Amino acid sequence: MPLDTMPMEPKAEAGTPMLTGHGAKLVKITIALTDLIKQETELLKQRLAREAQKLHGQKNRLMAEYRETLNHLQVNEKLLGPKNSPARQYIRKITDKFREVLRDHARIVLRLKSVAEGIIKSVGEEVVKKNRPVVGYGKNAAFKTPAQMQPTSLQLNQVI
Template sequence: MPLDPIPHDIEESAPVLSGHGAKLAKLTIELTDIIARETDLLKKRLPREAQSLHAAKSRLMAEYTATLNNLKVNEKLLGPSDSPARKYLRKLTDLLRETLRDHARIILRLKAVAEGIIKSVGEEVVKKNRPVMAYGRNASYQPLKGARPTSLQINQVI
């Protein structure tokens, strides 16, 4: 069941925007939606499907950054600081931040689980491949020379 990250009261209170303001609002809504979908897929343990959203998310983030920079240069396009356009964009941005916080929580949780699994596997490999100790010439323990090191590598980006 996909999430509906933009509450209807925010959509209904949308003022008439044009130019970079309208583009920023559109991109903020789309970015919030795609991040919420990705979070939902990760919660459902569907990392491949979540990974398929990465290209679209990267494109939206680049457009969002460029549009935001254009608005920073031309601040007067949105009117005074208490204008309806600024209030609306602030609401959308707050919603995006909340969605990003949820996303970060699930990512950190999944990262901790993955690191725990990798650590456990590594410790088990070390236990199994621990060199056998033998007595040397001076009656002290020394590892046998045939022991080979074991490495573990996982290279996958989500």
């Protein structure tokens, strides 16, 4: 759900404290980021990197808002009440879910990265094999020293 269409104050569910101001904004942004990262993870699992890449703008905007709101709350800790208040416990619960989704996302991204690096390494090794000079004997029955080869480099220039 886009952040702009979400209500500013989340509706209180059973056992959910009513949050206002920056606390409510933090919860709203955290939930939106969690949903967006879940969606991106699913797209990456389905090998739809281009579709996942389309979510980067929205994700970056939400991350900036999250960081700003979190910094504001850290400076003004008293806005959330005492240390073990229901509001803080609810935010902690939402944040724990967010961290779990981030861990899953990181696993998928690292797995895809290692696969891409393996493919690039294999292609590079094959190119080196194909371009390897033939070593043989020269006129005086000594090994010919191969001429200096130009290095072959490969580059993957795409961000996932």
